[in-house]
Amino acid sequence: MPALETFDYAVVRVVPRVERGEFINAGVIVSSARLGYLKARVELDERRLSALDPASDPATVRRHLEAIPLICEGGARAGPIGLLPPRARFHWLVAPRSTVIQTSPAHTGLCDDGDRMLLHLFETMVRVPNSEPRPDRRAGG
Secondary structure, three states, X not given: OOOOEEEEEEEEEEOOOOOOOOOEEXXXXXXXXXXXXXXXXXXXXXXXXXXXXXXOOHHHHHHHHHHHHHHHHOOHHHXXXXXXXXXXXXXXXXXXXXXXXXXXXXXXEEEOOHHHHHHHHHHHHXXXXXXXXXXXXXXXX
């Protein structure tokens, strides 16, 4: 069995009306410096978004969510932030902000497989229990 390594994660939240503070979970970012791992998975549930704010623009929200996995991947396609080292990109992504796209505080755990942990956290924190994947509502990952 591979050795367990520390990792950090944050839940990506969509806060359609920042002044109300209500949010839906729309993704997870996982980082492990020792494993050289930084990935995110995001998915927008338009029905839940509309329940919080019927006037929200899902296309705009989705476009902003899609930037998160791209920034995790790094490189010039992700703009100036994509050129930073992985750990700096993680810290930039999880920095507190008062915008429609926010993250939870970062949490720490142990894992031996970043992809498996990302999927577990995504299924646990983002997907509504017993919900089926909605390919037409996915925003990357």
